[in-house]
Amino acid sequence: MEGVTRVDGVSCTVGESPTWSAQEGAWYWVDIPAKRVWRLDGSTGASRYWEQSEMVACVAAKQGGGLIAGMETGIFSLELGAAQASVQTRLAAPASGLGEGMRFNDGRCDRQGRFWSGTMFMDMGAARPVxxxxxxDAARGISAPMVSDLITQNGTAFSPDGRTMYLSDSHPSRRMVWAFDYDIADGVPSGRRVFADLTTQVGRPDGAAVDADGCYWVCGNDGGYIMRFTPDGKLDRRVDVPMLKPSMCAFGGKDLDTLLVTSIVSGKSEDAEWGGTVVMLRPGVKGLAETPFGA
Known part of the structure; x- marks a missing residue:
């Protein structure tokens, strides 16, 4: 597809959670069922991965190096070595535990460097709103549940000033994006409201990013496109991508003008060439630097 560059040598079953580490000049993302964390050097284009002992669903850079991750049994610190080895340190888990068949899913840091992630029941066909x-955060540990009754938590993102938090449920029966007022001092969301109702769209709202204009970019999983919503919830742009199931997008690169998009293998013949690939494109707008965990 014109304007889209495929990252060579990378194929994921469920590619997710791309993030740009400005301190390293590198991209990170995960392949959930393969238990892999991928890294792409922004200067050389060299890619590599580390296999973990359990599924990694989302990652964010930590201040000083390494990653924080939402995994099967909790939130972990990951130190990725020069070889294939990595050091996993479990930091926290929900007080009630995750329960059988559960894992963390989408996540990222807020503008103050606190890590947010949600849980889901892995069998999406069961449609369990658990x-x-x-x-x-390191000082207070893991919070009580801030939002409940989610089937497939996704789309967590924050406005440029950090005072609006976005969240979606990408399950086929939900297809909804919400906005919250966000207390940047205490890290507490409130005032939940519908931001974008996608129940009439082909694509489901998956992972997301916010650009420098405060617009919300969300992947249309199953639709083969990315949607851009203005801060008032108006759909003002749609960018087609070559994969049927784009899963999450992230701004990065030296000038924060590159959008990296991960994807999921659909198993459909028309998606055989691009399903599971990772691509880059330049949408003509710039993103925002992500705040590392602990900053």
Whole structure:
């Protein structure tokens, strides 16, 4: 597809959670069922991965190096070595535990460097609304559930000033994006409201990013496109991508003008070439630097 560059040598079953580490000049993302964390050097284009002992669903950079991750049994610190080895340190888990068949899913840091991630029941066909959204910081540990009754938690993102938090449920029966007022001092969301109702769209709202204009970019999983919503919830742009199931997008690169998009293998013949690939494109706008965990 014109304007889209495929990252060579990378194929994921469920590619997710791309993030740009400005301190390293590198991209990170995960392949959930493969238990892999991928890294792409922004200067050389060299890619590599580390295999973990359990599934990694989301990652964010930590201040000083390494990653924080939402995994199967909790929130972990990951130190990725020069070889294939990595050091996993479990930092926290929900007080009630995750429960059988559960894991963390989408996540990122807020503008103050607190880590947010939600849980889901892995069998999406069961449509169990048992997912919950949590906040983690080193001083207070893991919070009580901040949002409950989620089937497939996704789309967590924050406005440029940090005072609006976005969250979606990408399950086919939900297809909804919400906005919250966000207390930047205490890290508490309130005033939940519908931001974008996608129940009439082909694509489901998956992972997301916010650009420098405060617009919300969300992947249309199953639709083969990315949607851009203005801060007042108006759909003002749609960018087609070559994969049927784009899963999450992230701004990065030296000038924060590159959008990296991960994807999921659909198993459909028309998606055989691009499903599971990672691509880059330049949408003509710039993103925002992500705040590392602990900053």
């Amino acid at each position: 997912g919950q959204l949590y906040r983690y």
